[in-house]
Amino acid sequence: MSVVHTYSDNEKILVSIDCIIFGFDQNQLNLLLFKRKIDPFKGEWSLVGSFVNPEEDVQNAAVRVLQEYTGIDEIFMEPLAWYGDVDRDPGGRVISMAYYSLVRIDESKVIKADSYQAKWFAIDEIPPLILDHDQMVQDALDKLRRKARYEPIGFELLPEKFTLPHLKRFYDAIYQKDLDRRNFRKKIISMGILTKLDEKDKSTSKKGAYLYQFDADKYEELRSKGFNFVI
Template sequence: MRKKYSVGTKMKVAVDCIVFGFDGNRLKILLIKRGFQPEKGKWSLMGGFVNKDESAEDAAKRVLKKLTGLDGIYLEQFHTFTRPDRDPVQRTISIGYFALIDINKYKDSLHDNFKAHWFPIKEFPSLIFDHNEMVMMAQNRLQYKAASHSILFELLPEKFTIPMLQTLFEDVFNTVFDKGNFSRKMLSTNLLIKLKEKDKSNSKKGAFYYKLDRKHYQQNLHKILKLVPNPNDLL
């Protein structure tokens, strides 16, 4: 005989997605205008309820596809938000995911229906419910992963310059690196392959393009720690 659980508190299970993007100049976050009450018209993360026939991860992928058109991107679960009063309508548990994309690669994919808009990570507006807390925790998780993984390369195009990489690291870790030291330390990791092409959009001299050495990056990933300010605070 099939047993049933005793009736407990009814609650909803949702997913909320923090989408980080990099356009070559700034680390940004993707937000939408909420289309229903409560808090209609205010800025929100992309979220939705988990259907009874899908996993949380499948729900997160569905939500991103529906609200933005984004598909097949890096997605990682980072925390579950359970505060009883976090949603004023009904007790709702939300599972947080963060996604990483190269903005220039996906800028034509965004749907206009939900008024999705990119904001610099240091200048985004106040969000509904506990979404500001979600963003802060996602940033902390991103810093932690970036300290010992090649995760930040998910935000970059296939070829990139050292100045572009430095800008990304500075925005992620909310710090400023010395230009010469950053370049020297990054090249010493042996994570990059120098290309013959140059980006001359910012100067006549130009900056060489590089790409990630995917063949050998696993054995050199630990060297990223050389670049991280106070890595022990993250690990």
């Protein structure tokens, strides 16, 4: 009994990955969508995805797709969920694994928007998507909201240098409410994971707001001592 043939009685299935790509501009959470290039549903709005090759790790398929479509090398990406119902795709039996990823819109200019007909959509203006992609987006949003509370992943969506009002607008968007400016400041500053810079950003006010940077090393150091990020 050869090992190689051990599993040969079992039937194989098509496997794909889909990527939910979030961005954040000054006020709004955004989602990157593409016009589908293959049938069925050719020309309709869709997440980006790809079939998984038998010779590549599932995760590599996602990295490959994200690089190809956003042009970004080091992209924040996490597994979300799989979608495995028999009839989820009228094109055939396909099990899809979804990754959500967070990108800085300002770094992703390299997206081949023209050739792929890619477009950023504000989160409350997303058009109907193919298959169960609406569900995937909803699941990704839920996960992002939950995760943003307990881990400093919001910084993945902001520019390297950001102002506290900008950061607050991110949490306002995530929570769909207006946090108290003073309490927010107090809390985030007291964590000691931000570095205040001497520069100001004047793009949203005359007075200008100080720029800050997220200190990932400091965060790791604190975390190893039991610190928990919570907003």
